[in-house]
Amino acid sequence: MTSSTTGPAAIDARGVVKSFGSVHAVRGVDLRVQPGEIVAFLGPNGAGKTTTIDMILGLTNPDSGSIEVFGHNPRGAVARGLVSAVLQTGGLLKDLTVRETVELTASLFAEKRPVDEALERAGIRNLANRRVGLCSGGEQQRLRFAMALVSDPALLILDEPTTGMDVEARRSFWSAIRADAARARTVMFATHYLEEADEYADRIVLMRGGEIVADGPTSEIKNLVSGRVVHATLRDADLAALASLPGVESVETAGERVPIRTSDSDALARHLLTTTDARDVEITAQNLESVFLTLTADDAAPTLKEAVR
Structure with a gap:
């Protein structure tokens, strides 16, 4: 997908630092994502990905540095419906139907897309009258996707969106994401399934130890490891x-x-x-898994991002 350089960046993070007691979760992260990009946000457990995503969504504040989303502070961008997220867990009431859940979400926004359109784009319109508690894990993730789409966000953030899905459900979910991204939406996703990053991302951002250690087009990231x-x-x-x-x-x-x-x-x-x-x-x-293992190893070079950015 082609990104745009006019107007404010979708995400503009500068010198972001976040600690929890003695744990330094994020160490001076600089990240700029242009509108229309599809970015895979990768790293091992404890790399700082989820903390960074939480700050982009305004769920927590950086200790120092700054984050803007389309020129607004993160909470302001969320309040304006500019950014939505599909997270791993939480946020679903089991006794409501799928349609009622999306309608409840839609009621929070002054400007929104029709509920049926969000259900259709998430591939669950046929489940509209099913109670959430009777939906499978994959169906509930698609419901979270519909909830995220109803505000028609300019930025969609996905945090491990296909965890718990079987292969067919993952393929179907990404087909829906790809179709929606074709509408020029900015998509940033964190995943442990490296083949998803390889297949669907225009750009890969790789974190290790709270720092970005590689950032660039997927093909160039693969070339960082020789052989x-x-x-x-x-x-x-x-x-x-x-x-x-x-x-x-x-x-x-x-x-x-x-x-x-x-x-x-x-x-x-x-x-x-x-x-x-x-x-x-x-x-x-070398495949993306080889690159991932090399760049996130304990003895890897402190930073390789300048090699591709």
Whole structure:
């Protein structure tokens, strides 16, 4: 999706710091998201993602630094209906129907979209008369999505939106999100499912230890970690011998399939094809999971964001 540089940023965070007692949750975060961007907000548990999201939503205030959402303070932006969120838990009354829940949410806003439209865009119009307590976890997440859409927000924040969903429910949910994002809405989402970030985000922001350690287009983030992965089918592979080859960084096994991370994929492929019984040799780039594990490791460089921003 194409972002716009005119007008105020969707999110403009500068020097944001937040601590809880002796725990430094967020350490000087600078983050600028332009209208129309789809941003994946990634990091391991305790990285500071949820605390940062809470501050963007005005649920808590930074100890220092500033945050603006479309030129307003976060609470002002929420009050104007400019930003909505789909959070992991909470906020649902089990005895109300799906429609009644969205109608109750809509009553909080002076300007809103029709309830039926929000239900349709969330893919749950057929569940309108079902009581919330009888909805599955995935259906309740779609209900939260409809609640977020009813104010027609310019910024939609999703915090682990597909937790607890099966594969089909996740695919269906993201199809609805993608269709809605096509309306030029800004979307920022936190997820532990890295394939979701890889498939749906224009840009990835990666946090570790309360700091942003990488920020850029998905393709460029992947290029931060050098090397390739060579996959081969090799029966009774000598893992120690493979690990000792020049350039090899790690060797794993998955049955007869052996993935090998290396800085010299061409030399490794020649070795496998000429001196072993390897077949079905395939060379691939590092995936997002490899990058995530490398950049969030305890011994990773303090910051790599300047490499892509």
